Amino acid sequence: MTAPDASRGVRPRSLPDGVVGILLTVPALVLLAAVVCYPLIAGLVSSLFKQSLVLPGRSFVGLSNFGDELSGDFLPALGHTMVFTVATTALSFVLGFGLALALNVGIRGRAVLRGLFLFPWVLPSVVVSFLWLWIFNANYGVLNGLLMRLHLIGEPVAWLGQPGTAMLAVIVAKTWNSFPWMMVMLLAGLQTVPRDLHEVAALDGAGALRRFRSVTLPHLRPMIGMVLLLEMIWNFQHFDTIYVMTGGGPAGATTTFAVSVYDTAFKGFDLGGAGAIGALWMLILSVFVVGYVWLSERRSA
Amino acid sequence: MTTATAAPERTAAAGIARRAARRRGRGGRIGAVAAVVVIGCFGLLPVYWLVVTAFSPTGDVFAFPPRLVPAHLTLAHFDSLLHTPKLVRYLVNSVVVSLVTAVLSVVVSAYCAYSFSKFRYRGRRSLMYLVLASQMFPQALLLITIYLVFSATGLLNSYGALVLSFTTFTLPLCIWMLKGFFDTIPDELIEAARVDGAAHRVVIHRIMMPIATPGLIAAGLFAFIRGWNDFIFALTLAGPDRQTLPPGLVNTYVGEFQTAWPDLMAASLVSSLPVVVAFIVLQRHLVAGLASGAVKG
Numbered sequence: 001m002t003a004p005d006a007s008r009g010v011r012p013r014s015l016p017d018g019v020v021g022i023l024l025t026v027p028a029l030v031l032l033a034a035v036v037c038y039p040l041i042a043g044l045v046s047s048l049f050k051q052s053l054v055l056p057g058r059s060f061v062g063l064s065n066f067g068d069e070l071s072g073d074f075l076p077a078l079g080h081t082m083v084f085t086v087a088t089t090a091l092s093f094v095l096g097f098g099l100a101l102a103l104n105v106g107i108r109g110r111a112v113l114r115g116l117f118l119f120p121w122v123l124p125s126v127v128v129s130f131l132w133l134w135i136f137n138a139n140y141g142v143l144n145g146l147l148m149r150l151h152l153i154g155e156p157v158a159w160l161g162q163p164g165t166a167m168l169a170v171i172v173a174k175t176w177n178s179f180p181w182m183m184v185m186l187l188a189g190l191q192t193v194p195r196d197l198h199e200v201a202a203l204d205g206a207g208a209l210r211r212f213r214s215v216t217l218p219h220l221r222p223m224i225g226m227v228l229l230l231e232m233i234w235n236f237q238h239f240d241t242i243y244v245m246t247g248g249g250p251a252g253a254t255t256t257f258a259v260s261v262y263d264t265a266f267k268g269f270d271l272g273g274a275g276a277i278g279a280l281w282m283l284i285l286s287v288f289v290v291g292y293v294w295l296s297e298r299r300s301a
Numbered sequence: 302m303t304t305a306t307a308a309p310e311r312t313a314a315a316g317i318a319r320r321a322a323r324r325r326g327r328g329g330r331i332g333a334v335a336a337v338v339v340i341g342c343f344g345l346l347p348v349y350w351l352v353v354t355a356f357s358p359t360g361d362v363f364a365f366p367p368r369l370v371p372a373h374l375t376l377a378h379f380d381s382l383l384h385t386p387k388l389v390r391y392l393v394n395s396v397v398v399s400l401v402t403a404v405l406s407v408v409v410s411a412y413c414a415y416s417f418s419k420f421r422y423r424g425r426r427s428l429m430y431l432v433l434a435s436q437m438f439p440q441a442l443l444l445i446t447i448y449l450v451f452s453a454t455g456l457l458n459s460y461g462a463l464v465l466s467f468t469t470f471t472l473p474l475c476i477w478m479l480k481g482f483f484d485t486i487p488d489e490l491i492e493a494a495r496v497d498g499a500a501h502r503v504v505i506h507r508i509m510m511p512i513a514t515p516g517l518i519a520a521g522l523f524a525f526i527r528g529w530n531d532f533i534f535a536l537t538l539a540g541p542d543r544q545t546l547p548p549g550l551v552n553t554y555v556g557e558f559q560t561a562w563p564d565l566m567a568a569s570l571v572s573s574l575p576v577v578v579a580f581i582v583l584q585r586h587l588v589a590g591l592a593s594g595a596v597k598g
Contacts, residue, residue, distance in 0.1 A: 020501050021420025025428065028413035028472050035469035036435045039446035046445070053448075095340050102336035113337070115584060117344050122580045124530040126547040127569040131351050133555070134562050142350055145366035156365075176347065179340075237439045240532045244551055261441040266537065271445060278442035289437045293430050 044282065047275030054269055065276035073260050073273075074280060081256040081281075084171060084242070085235040091175040093228060096182025103183070104190040114184065121180035129244035132173035136160055163253030166246050170254055174241050178234075182227055189223035190216070226295055233288045237281075257281040355379075355566040362563045378567035388568065390542075391549030395529055395572075398460055398545055402467040402528035403521040410472050411517060414479035415509060419491060429480075436473040444537055451538060458540030466534045471524040478523065482516030483509065522579045529576055546572045 015023075047065050051058035099117065103110055120128070135143050136159040144156040159165045193216055201211045239258035242248065248255035248263060255263070257277060265274035354362055356374045382388055417429050447466060448457070456462045486509065494504050510517070529545075536548035544552070550572065554565045 017420060018422035021416045021422050021425070024412040024416035024420075027409045028432070028476060029428070031409065031465075031469045032432065032435050032472060035447060035466055036438060036443060039443040039450070040438050042446040042449075043442045053445075095343070098336050099340045099344075102333040102340075105330075105333045111584075115581070117341065118580065119348050119577075120344055122576055123569075123573050124532075124547055124576060126530075126532050126551060127351075127573050130550070130554075130565055130569050131347055133560075134354065134566065135347060135350060137562070140363055140365055140367065140562070142367045142369075149366055176343065180344065233437050237437075237441070239441055240547075244532070244555060258439065258441045261439070262444070262533070265441075265445045266448075274442070274445055278439060278445075281439055282442065285437070285439060289434055292437070293434055296433070297430070 040282075043275055044279050045275070046271045047279045049272050049275075051271040052269045053265060053271055058271075061272065065272040066280070069273055069276045069280070073255075073264070074277060076252060077255055077257050077260040077277065078284075080167070080254060081236060081258075083167060084174070084238070084254070084256055085232055087171045088174045088178060088235045088238075089228060089231045091171065092179035092182050092231065095175065095179040096227075097186050097224075099179070099183045100186035100190055103187055114187065117183060118180045120176050121178070123177070125177065125240035126244055128173055128177045129241045132169065132176070132241075133160070133245055136169045160246055161250055163250060166250055167254050170242050170245050173245060174235065174238060177241065178231060182231065185227045186220070186223065189220050193219045222295070226292075229288060229292045229295060233285065233292060236285055236288065351566055351569060354563055355570045357563060359561075359563055378563045379571070381564060382567055382571065387553065388549065391544055391546045392571070394460075394539075394543055394549075395545040398463045398467065398535075398543075399525045399528035399575075401460070401464050402471065403525040405464065405468045406471045406475050406524035407517050407521045409468065410475035410520060411479055411510065411513070412505070413472070414476045415483055415505060417476065418480045418483035419488065419509075432473050432476055436470065440470070440533055444533060447534075448537055457538060458543055460543055462538040463528075463531075463535060463543065463545070466538060467528040467531055468524070470531075470534075471527045474527070475520040475524055478520050479513065479516055482513055486512055519583055522583050526576050526579055529572075 046058075048060060048062060049058040050061045050065075103113060123131075135141055138144065138156050138158040138161065141156075141159075143159070144153070147153045148156070157165065159169050197215050197219075198211055201215050206214065237258050238256070239262065242254055242256055242259055243262070246254045248259040261274045261278050261281065264270050264277060268274075353371050355378060356376070357371050358373050358375045358377065361368060361371065361373060413432075417425060451457045451462050456465070490508060490512075491504055494508055499507075530547065531545070532547040532551075535545045536551070539545065539548065546568075550565065550568055554560050554568075
């Protein structure tokens with residue numbers, strides 16, 4: 001900090017600054033160690049044991065849980081997680097960026113609009129899930145009603161009852177929930193693009209598209225990398241919307257890592273299996289997280 | 302709601318039109334308006350539908366094809382909500398747990414953020430990034446051990462279980478947000494006080510915290526929202542008596558043979574109200590907060 005030193009004045013019984021600084025972090029670090037770090041390590045270690053959620057005792061089984069999961073639940077869960085993550089991230093980026101560009105044109109009432117469009121992001125995740133369950137409802141849902149009125153479908157579709165459309169439904173719901181955040185972040189980024197650069201480019205005869213490619217995009221690249229990576233990380237471990245809307249079904253078609261670990265532990269009581277899927281999940285996730293920390297470190301440096 | 306959302310949309314669309322016409326010509330203007338309208342429909346029509354369903358009589362809701370513009374409005378679903386003791390209990394639990402979480406989280410994270418912002422010691426940067434990364438570990442995996450530990454210590458099915466886990470998971474965001482806030486307060490202020498012989502304790506409580514009050518309030522609101530919106534921890538750790546609204550509503554309505562959609566939409570509106578209000582208060586801090594520590598419910 002300010003490096004006040006001993007020569008400036010006598011302060012009896014005062015601790016060195018570094019020690020005070022570290023002491024101030026102790027409550028936070030104790031909580032994080034107890035509720036995040038220890039459970040993380042214990043969860044990973046449990047992958048080496050055969051253990052039940054409800055019975056005491058466990059036995060060491062080496063890597064056999066990994067063998068079981070790699071030939072069982074892992075690959076389908078990986079597939080579903082990747083489809084969900086990539087589709088949701090890409091869709092919310094396209095919508096969020098599109099809206100940010102449109103709002104950046106320079107509008108009166110932009111702040112009001114931005115606040116209004118944030119609505120879907122503000123709602124609790126279970127409310128988002130309820131709302132889209134209702135919209136996708138096979139018997140009374142407004143989506144079927146609209147599509148039938150427009151004669152796009154002949155009879156009601158059971159969106160959540162079929163594997164392909166169920167995945168589509170959770171992707172749409174999560175995209176709806178995520179894109180406003182993308183919009184706010186990218187709009188904030190767009191507003192930092194220097195205006196005179198645009199004007200110089202325009203004087204040199206660059207069209208709107210050309211200016212977007214040569215001025216806006218390069219300036220925004222770090223921001224775009226950041227929001228895409230964060231959104232990937234969140235979607236990669238997203239639980240709420242999927243669990244409430246489909247419970248991982250039908251027939252496991254929307255069972256992502258998060259749902260798989262949860263069900264294996266809390267419905268199958270198989271802690272070893274949950275730990276093994278969790279460890280593999282963590283391994284893939286850590287690639288994103290390391291990328292994120294690296295990016296933010298580079299940005300702040 | 303419907304009139305309130307439609308009016309600013311229209312004036313803003315006109316605003317786009319005027320300025321865009323000046324700066325970019327017709328092509329850009331039409332493109333921008335079209336994008337706002339199309340994406341705006343995707344964003345806001347579901348919200349419209351949430352509100353319409355919550356205020357429509359049950360008979361109108363279960364009609365197919367659905368009426369897009371309601372013929373009758375009613376408060377009956379809100380009334381029945383308030384007369385369902387179970388739901389009122391969930392609501393009370395949500396309020397208690399989220400408020401305590403907000404207070405605890407602000408206290409703990411304020412000291413830590415102050416340390417990260419104004420002190421220099423070995424390992425500080427690593428600690429900061431460890432804190433940042435800790436919100437990215439898969440929660441479903443952490444939950445297993447948390448459940449076992451809470452079960453062994455008798456914390457399961459208590460407010461304590463929820464407060465402890467919610468508080469911890471709001472720390473990374475609050476710490477990074479508040480660190481950003483403290484960074485904007487000049488070091489000279491601390492230096493001057495220290496030279497005058499003020500102890501760290503005095504500097505923190507008498508000088509820094511009063512200046513940082515707006516930041517503390519913002520962090521508290523984010524912590525409140527995080528606690529209010531949480532689903533997976535409350536679902537697993539709270540038990541039937543201490544359950545908050547999100548898992549409570551799922552257990553009450555979803556998976557029923559015939560879901561009471563208008564009641565559920567009314568309950569959803571009530572559950573959303575506090576966070577919507579909190580966000581309106583937070584508007585000003587929003588972008589900075591979002592950028593600094595990666596907010597996510």
